[in-house]
Amino acid sequence: MENNAADTPTDGRILVVGAGAMGSQIAMACALAGYRVRLHDIAEESLEKARANLTGVMERRVAKGRLSQAESDAAFARLESTTDLDGAAVDADVVIEAAVEKLEVKQDLFARLDTLCPSHTILASNSSSFVPSAIGARTERPDRVCNLHFFNPALVMKCVEVVRSPDTSDATMDAAVALVERLGKEAVVLNKEINGFVANRILGALRDEAVALLEGGYASVSDIDKACRTALGHPMGPFELQDMTGLDIGHAVKQGRYAESGDPADQPQRSLAERVEAGHLGRKTGQGWYRYDSEGNKLGEA
Template sequence: MAEPEIENIKNILVVGAGAMGSQIGLVCAMAGYAVAVQDISSEMLEKAQKQLAGRMDRNVEKERMTRQEADEALARLTFTTDLEDAAKDADFVIEAAVEKLDIKRELFRKLDEITPDHTILATNSSTIESSRVADATDRPDRVCNMHFFNPALVMKCVEVVRNPGTSDATIEATVALTEKINKSPVLLNREIPGFVANRILHALANEAISLYENDVASFKDIDTACRTALGHPMGPFELMDLTGIDIAHDVRMVKYERSGDENDRPKRSIVERYERGDLGRKTGKGWYTYDEAGKRVSP
């Protein structure tokens, strides 16, 4: 079996049409790749297609690209609920499905069966290392993490993480693909929970929540400090609202389930919002409140 090579990657499959998966798909299409975005929900696919078209319209309006460039990128995107059909010609798969290990393992098992033998299977997860899904396949040497950051259309960093069984050729092809889609690869030579950026980010968020819960300062003022003193583009509470408080909750739960350390559980204020369904911008309320367009209205 030939080793993976960047020159042989023509068709990309993105599994999962949420905000992250759909944007990853558009990033790849804008770089010239033929991209299939697959999801089990036709409603999710329709929503993704409409949102991506809207984003491209705004890019044209702001003269970031021509109408022709936008139309050509969108034309390279297809949306489908048929995983088998979408996978049969895929040279590279980026999985961006729900952060549940059992679901990912079953998905990787199926992808292993229906994709060509040369196909690399990458997971976008930052909480589930690829070694935990690789043994569900017969190609563990072609499995790795390829972790994008939200919003994927804007953020340049992509963490590429090898597991103990990942081949050098797979890593080289994944790093090269990251560069081809105009992102900046950060290579991790071994797996570690949270990888690089999120370990630093979670430490910051954890301290910020502790300061808030101990009534040292309001979450709004803590955000202001991070923006005006540390130069961050947004504060930790603003960022949690953007990425989803459910994500913050689930990441901590995964860490707690693996460590058994009570200190790794989600903080009280996160649990309260999670249980109320106040998950951030996508629900209209998290730490802050948002209008239907996602614009912050309070506090």
């Protein structure tokens, strides 16, 4: 059985803001661990989609015997959906924000949550890149702001990066790490904030080296991927992975980092930029570093 607590409700109320791919699964992970959870979104259809997706995920888990029907029912009973942020925030002990990746949206949300939530409430963001000092800049509680960075899919992936700003208190970090552990996940603590955190920075460095080797004419796309799979034991190579996640995503991350650092090394490389400009974004467009047929089967290098 997974980490869940159908019969042992956990103290504390969690508010998850944003019911997209990440927020919906983070909310369910918390409900499975016994927390009472409110899932908020500005869009009613996002909440409906979240509920439908979670119902499917939980049904599959029950069918596979990884969860009992009673545990699934109890988790759903602890999970409430709402478009009313004011009402949802009044008694939240922890907020996990998983709205769109736009700094202004997050700063506005944190400023608003700061006025709506009790003074003890921890405000955490699931942002993939923005640091807590930036997101919480307009709150009166920088000591209770941190990042809780889950990975996709949040119900499956074990790692959660817990990121502190220079103002985040030890008590906030301790509570955040305890929450991650209560969810049955592994906390990776960042003692100092940095854009992109640990796992995605390492992934980015690998991707950059792969593109540099390709652009230098040292090896082909498929041989670089082969080296990562067969020598390093990676489940897929860096080009295969980019085709899966979307070249536009990696391109946007590099642009964002360049805007912040001004370091030319952070700019998207020529071969990546050319593909994105041509609309070759990976599997979703049928071509990225590789070409794919309409069923998504790889045909060969692009």
